[in-house]
Amino acid sequence: MKKIEAVIRVEKLDDMVEALERIGCPGMMITRIEGHGRQKGLVEQFRGREYKVNFLPKIKIEAVVKDADVEKVIKTITDNARTGEIGDGKIFIYPVDNAVRIRTGEKGEGAI
Amino acid sequence: MLKRILLMMTAVVGAATLAFAQDPSGAETLAANPMAPVDYVWVLVCGFLVFFMQAGFAMVEAGFCRAKNATNLMAKNVIDFTVASLIFMAFGFALMMGTDYHGLVGISGWFLHGESYDVGKYLMFFWQLVFAGTAATIVSGAIAERLKFKAYFIYSLAVTALIYPIYGHWVWGGGWLSQLPFGIGHVDFAGSGVVHTIGGFVGLAGAIVLGPRFGKFAKDGKPRAIPGHSITLAALGTFILWFGWFGFNPGSTFSAHQLRIAVIAVNTNLAAAAGAAVAILLVFAKTKKWDVGMMLNGCLAGLVAITAPCAWVEAWAAVVIGAIAGALVVGSVYFWEARGVDDPVGAVSVHGINGIWGLIAVGLFADGTYGLGTTSEPLVKGLFYGGGSGQLLAQVIGAVVCAAWAFGLGFVVFKIMDKKFGVRVSPEEELKGLDIIEHGTPAYPNFYNYNN
Numbered sequence: 001m002k003k004i005e006a007v008i009r010v011e012k013l014d015d016m017v018e019a020l021e022r023i024g025c026p027g028m029m030i031t032r033i034e035g036h037g038r039q040k041g042l043v044e045q046f047r048g049r050e051y052k053v054n055f056l057p058k059i060k061i062e063a064v065v066k067d068a069d070v071e072k073v074i075k076t077i078t079d080n081a082r083t084g085e086i087g088d089g090k091i092f093i094y095p096v097d098n099a100v101r102i103r104t105g106e107k108g109e110g111a112i
Numbered sequence: 113m114l115k116r117i118l119l120m121m122t123a124v125v126g127a128a129t130l131a132f133a134q135d136p137s138g139a140e141t142l143a144a145n146p147m148a149p150v151d152y153v154w155v156l157v158c159g160f161l162v163f164f165m166q167a168g169f170a171m172v173e174a175g176f177c178r179a180k181n182a183t184n185l186m187a188k189n190v191i192d193f194t195v196a197s198l199i200f201m202a203f204g205f206a207l208m209m210g211t212d213y214h215g216l217v218g219i220s221g222w223f224l225h226g227e228s229y230d231v232g233k234y235l236m237f238f239w240q241l242v243f244a245g246t247a248a249t250i251v252s253g254a255i256a257e258r259l260k261f262k263a264y265f266i267y268s269l270a271v272t273a274l275i276y277p278i279y280g281h282w283v284w285g286g287g288w289l290s291q292l293p294f295g296i297g298h299v300d301f302a303g304s305g306v307v308h309t310i311g312g313f314v315g316l317a318g319a320i321v322l323g324p325r326f327g328k329f330a331k332d333g334k335p336r337a338i339p340g341h342s343i344t345l346a347a348l349g350t351f352i353l354w355f356g357w358f359g360f361n362p363g364s365t366f367s368a369h370q371l372r373i374a375v376i377a378v379n380t381n382l383a384a385a386a387g388a389a390v391a392i393l394l395v396f397a398k399t400k401k402w403d404v405g406m407m408l409n410g411c412l413a414g415l416v417a418i419t420a421p422c423a424w425v426e427a428w429a430a431v432v433i434g435a436i437a438g439a440l441v442v443g444s445v446y447f448w449e450a451r452g453v454d455d456p457v458g459a460v461s462v463h464g465i466n467g468i469w470g471l472i473a474v475g476l477f478a479d480g481t482y483g484l485g486t487t488s489e490p491l492v493k494g495l496f497y498g499g500g501s502g503q504l505l506a507q508v509i510g511a512v513v514c515a516a517w518a519f520g521l522g523f524v525v526f527k528i529m530d531k532k533f534g535v536r537v538s539p540e541e542e543l544k545g546l547d548i549i550e551h552g553t554p555a556y557p558n559f560y561n562y563n564n
Contacts, residue, residue: 044339045337046339047406048399051336
């Protein structure tokens with residue numbers, strides 16, 4: 001099992017959820033976050049004075065998937081989140097020790 | 113000016129007022145002058161528009177400030193008109209428009225009682241009241257996000273009981289400024305000075321006594337932007353004010369029989385447009401961004417500047433006056449920030465500085481086609497139309513007196529309060545926002561966070 005954590009553009013959320021559900025991704029968690037990558041934030045302006053916005057709003061999607069599905073999920077996310085411009089986001093992949101379905105006590109890949 | 117308007121009123125509206133001293137039902141006024149209703153309706157409808165400017169100020173200030181202080185700004189914009197209504201009825205109106213005492217102050221008509229129980233007097237009271245409310249509410253922008261509500265309450269009393277009506281008497285109540293021996297005396301058609309310079313400079317005094325908000329200046333003293341929470345509200349507020357100004361300026365003829373109202377309406381609009389255009393272009397030249405916040409300030413600056421000269425200039429001059437106001441407001445915002453004065457919405461620059469510019473503009477651009485709410489002599493003529501420098505001198509004197517009076521008394525009022533109980537909220541309250549600690553009511557409960 002792997003946990004896939006993707007940081008994407010806010011405006012890509014709806015497309016992403018739809019695409020992930022289409023490929024049968026069992027579940028996902030969404031968090032509204034603020035952050036910046038290598039290009040840092042951006043400069044905004046208020047009544048004639050510029051100011052720096054360090055953190056931009058982003059969406060973090062987390063999904064735990066079977067090892068066999070990892071590449072498929074990553075491809076779906078990159079295909080749907082990419083615009084080709086700076087700020088498309090990143091994907092991180094973590095190993096997962098185990099999973100438990102609370103209702104039945106079932107463990108392992110069958111629990112996700 | 114209002115002395116003359118009073119005379120005009122007596123001529124146009126109130127032969128009956130003289131004969132019977134008071135006419136609470138209006139029947140005698142109407143019998144003596146069947147033309148009176150159109151003037152009454154004109155003045156009242158324009159007065160209602162000016163009242164609506166309270167909403168404009170509330171929205172501009174809320175939009176330009178952070179969400180955590182929005183409730184507090186609403187509270188201030190309501191309480192100042194509440195206090196103004198009661199205090200102006202009791203004292204302010206008498207001090208401003210009562211029988212003149214040595215050119216200094218009015219001394220009759222307290223509590224709208226006795227002889228003042230008269231439709232003509234009540235009409236004038238309503239008109240002067242909505243103006244007093246405007247002057248009072250201008251200040252709330254300059255002192256936003258850090259003044260104790262209690263201090264604002266007391267300040268509202270001071271400005272509507274003393275600062276505004278006494279200066280107003282000097283210009284509109286037949287006082288010494290209107291009697292200056294230069295030009296035809298100091299004139300201010302709809303109140304660039306009486307309303308806006310007064311409000312702006314009391315605001316400046318308040319902002320200086322309070323000091324800047326946390327985070328306004330970096331450790332090295334460099335000014336930083338504290339973005340407001342809604343340009344949408346700020347733009348709505350500006351539109352409301354722009355709309356309200358079509359009552360503020362044309363209504364100051366105090367009579368619908370003065371067809372000059374058409375010229376005044378056009379001038380008012382042109383100055384607003386020119387101010388907005390110049391402000392947004394200037395900031396674009398500096399930052400390469402189309403800065404809507406500054407455009408809104410520029411629009412209001414044009415309106416403030418045209419308020420005094422609106423009845424005495426022609427269209428091209430209104431554009432020039434508005435354009436210069438747009439430039440002045442941009443320069444003034446940077447000027448005060450560079451001096452460590454934190455004026456969250458630009459009230460000092462919009463109202464204080466451009467109020468002075470409006471007064472001076474009368475002495476330059478007045479074209480001699482119109483008088484003080486009358487088409488007959490004496491007409492107002494400025495330097496560029498062969499009127500010589502007399503009128504200009506009267507305007508400069510009035511402007512200096514106005515700024516000094518407002519800043520001086522405003523400073524004293526805020527300083528006394530600061531000594532007695534401290535005008536500024538605690539640092540914790542300022543950081544968390546005034547809404548929750550001062551009022552117990554966040555403006556946006558479901559969207560609240562401490563950062564914005």
